Amino acid sequence: MREGIAIAGTVAVDEIKKVRKYPNSSELATIQRVSRSIGGAVSNCAVGLAKMDHELPIEVIALVGKDEKGLFIQDQLATFSNINTKQVHATGVTPFTDVIQDLTDHSRTFFTYRGNSHLFNENTIDFKSLQANLLHIAYILLLDSLDQVDDEYGTKMAKVLKQAQEAGIKTSIDIVSESGNRYSQIVPPSLAYTNYCVVNELEAGKTVGIELRDQQGNLKINELRKVLVRLKELGVQDWVVIHTPEGSFGFDGLHVHSIPSLAIEQAHIQGTVGAGDAYVSGVLYGALKGMELPQAMELGTAAAASSLLAEDSTSGIKPIEQLMNMYQQYAKRETIEI
Template sequence: MAAPKGVVTAGSWCCDHNKLVDHWPSEDGLATIIAEERHGGGSACNMAIALKKLDPDFLVETIGIIGDDEDGRLLVAEADSHGIERSRLRIVTGGRTSYTDAFALRETGRRTHIFFPASSDLLTPDLCDFSGIRASHLHLGLPGLYPGMDAPFAAEPNGWVAVLKKARAAGLRTNMELASVAPDTIARLVRPCLPVLDFLIINDVEIGALAGMPTGSEGSTNVAACRVAARKVLDAGAMDLLVVHFPAGAIALTRSGEMLAKPSLRIPAEEIAGANGAGDAFAAGILYAVLEGWTLADALALAHAVAAASLRRVGTTDGVLRWRECLALADRWGWREEID
C-alpha cells in the first residue's frame, strides 16, 4: 500500500502581531495603526494552516518549538482548530514564543517585518525527528533566522542540510522556504541545500541571491533575468521543480526541461489588505496541486489564486479559502497580461 501523500512542516512557528498602518513613517516620524490582530505566522505554521484550509482532509503534520505563553497558546489553538498533527510541536516551559511585528501599509499592502526570535533560537536539527511521520513531503524554513540551524552541524555545513538529509533518509521529498534576509546570507546557507532539495518555490529576489545576479531593481522584476537565474540554480541542485514568483506572475522550470510562465490574478486594488503570507499561500497552492497530481499549468493557476485570496486579509492565512473557492476568485477577477 502506498504511503499517504501529505506534508510535514518544520521550522518557524511564531505569532504575528499584525498592524495595518496609514503610512510608513520616516525615522523619528509617526504613523497611525488603523487595525491590529494576532495570528499564527512563520513558514511551518503558515504552510500547515494554508494546506488545511485548501483541503481539510489533506494530511498535515508539523515540527517546531514555541513557548508556553499567551502567544504559544494561540498557536496551539490554531493548530488544533485546523486539525494539524502537532505532537512534535515542542512547548518550552517558561519559554517565550517568537513573534513578528508585521506592519502592512494601507495604500500598497506591502509589509515590513520586525522579528523577535525568543524560543525559536532553540530550534536545532535534533528537534527534527521524522520517525513515525506519515507525510510524504517536508516543507522546511527559514534559513538565516535561527542560529541553531544556521550553524555547522556534525559534518554538515549547516543544520538545514542536516535536516534535509535526515528527511530524505526517512523517505520524504523536500521543499524549502526562504526569508527576506541579506542576499549573501541566502547564498551561504541555501546553496549547500540545493543538492538535497526536490522542490524550491521562492521569489524573484531570492532566486537572484542564490544565482548571484540581479533580477530586478526598485521593486520591478526582470523576468528574463529570473529565467536565467532559475536555470542556473536548477542546474546547481537536485530539484525536480523550481518555481519563481513575483507580483506580476511566476515562472516554473522542471528537471525534464519544461518551462512555463503564468501571470497573476487581476485582483481589484480595493480587495487588497496586505501581502503578509502571500508567498506562503502561493507555495501551498503549488505543493497541494503537485501532490494531488495536477498538471504544472493548473498548479501555477491554483498557486496564484491562493495567493490572491490571501491578499484580502492582513493575516498570513486568514484569507485562504478551499481550493475550489480560490479558483472561483480567479474566474471572477481574471488574469493579468501574459508574461514576456
C-alpha cells in the first residue's frame, strides 16, 4: 500500500545575507548578518512536512554535490527520522543561492548557481522502489534536463509525471519564478499529467499569458478566476491554487475559493525565504489527508505565515495542530472576492 509523499528535484544551500537596503548598480551595501540554511523545493518541503507531522513518510529524491554543501544538506535531512534519503545521490557540485534580503522592506533578491541540477533527468527517479502515493516535483524551468523537448509528451518533465500516474502515484508540480517568456512553451505539457498545481501569481499568469499584477504592482483581481480556469483547462486534474501575499485562490473544477492571508505584523517578520514552499507543503498535506480544498489552503496559509517568523526556510514551521490553531486565532487580511 502506498503511503506518504515523495519530493523530487531542486535541492540547494541558501546563503542568506541581510543588508540594510539593496544597493543600486555599482553601489556598496554592507552585509549586516550572514546565515546558512537548506534551500530548494526538496529540502524546504521535506523538512517543512516533517516538522508538521513527524509520522508522515517522506521520500527525498535529489542530487547533492560531492562537497561540503552536499554534506550539510544530507546532515540536515538526517535529523528527521521520517525522511527517507535512499534516493539522494552525490555527484557534481551542490547548487546554492545567495539570498540578499533587504531589511527595509524584507524583499529578497536571489543569485542562484545551478550546479548539478542539470543532471537531474528522466532516469533519476526509481519508481520501482518508490512507496509514496504523491510525488511533488520542482521546479519546472530550473531542472534543465526535464525541461527538454520530448516528442511524445511535450517535455521530459511531462513524461516523468505520466510515468508516476501510471504507477498509481498522484502528482504535483511547482515552477520557479523567472523573467522571460519560457513559461508558455515549457509548463503546459506537464499540466496534462498534474493532479495538484500550486504556484504563485507570477508563475500562473506567465504560463497562460495573462499578467496578474499591473505596472504599480497591484493584484489584478478580475483576472484571477480566468487564470485558474485556464490552468485547469490545460489538464490539471484535481486542484489549481494561486498563492499571493494578499491571499490565495483555488479551483477544484466546481468551485473557486478565496482564502485571506494572515495579517502578520511587519516587525515580527524575520525572513520570507521559503514561504512559497511552506504554502505548497501545507496544501499537499491537506490533499494527502483528504481535506477539502479550502481547508488545505488555510493550512498552507498558516504554514507560509509561520515560516515568516524565522529568517530561514523551515525553522518557523510548526506542527499541524498548531498551524490549524494559528489560522483560526490570527487576524486576517480582507477576503478578496473573485
